[in-house]
Amino acid sequence: MPYAYDDQNVFARILRGEIPCKKALETPHSLAFHDIDPQAPVHVLVIPKGRYVTYDHFALEASEAEIVDFTRTVGEICKMTEVQPGEGGGGYRLIANSGRAAIQEVPHLHVHILGGRLLGRMLRDPGT
Numbered sequence: 428m429p430y431a432y433d434d435q436n437v438f439a440r441i442l443r444g445e446i447p448c449k450k451a452l453e454t455p456h457s458l459a460f461h462d463i464d465p466q467a468p469v470h471v472l473v474i475p476k477g478r479y480v481t482y483d484h485f486a487l488e489a490s491e492a493e494i495v496d497f498t499r500t501v502g503e504i505c506k507m508t509e510v511q512p513g514e515g516g517g518g519y520r521l522i523a524n525s526g527r528a529a530i531q532e533v534p535h536l537h538v539h540i541l542g543g544r545l546l547g548r549m550l551r552d553p554g555t
């Protein structure tokens with residue numbers, strides 16, 4: 428079943444310039460911007476410019492150029508925000524909610540890069 432892309436979603440509108448954003452980085456295939464309601468000192472969203480709903484949709488249908496660009500943009504944001512654990516940063520969490528069960532609020536692929544503080548466990552330990 429093909430993915431249905433909603434051209435009126437907030438990220439599509441940001442990409443068209445109808446809604447402003449605080450850009451962190453823009454590349455030929457991706458846009459990174461600061462979250463309007465940050466959940467950590469570092470909270471940047473990275474979205475592809477193409478019409479992709481979820482990560483699996485993107486991974487299966489995007490061009491190699493789009494996939495490489497998106498992946499490199501995530502790396503550049505981690506570098507720019509100094510959260511890379513291999514470079515002395517404290518680390519980061521990368522989140523992509525996909526679909527209804529994951530409570531995906533915007534039907535356009537996006538990843539959240541969160542860092543700048545101890546984030547705690549994302550899920551409980553199985554024994555607790």
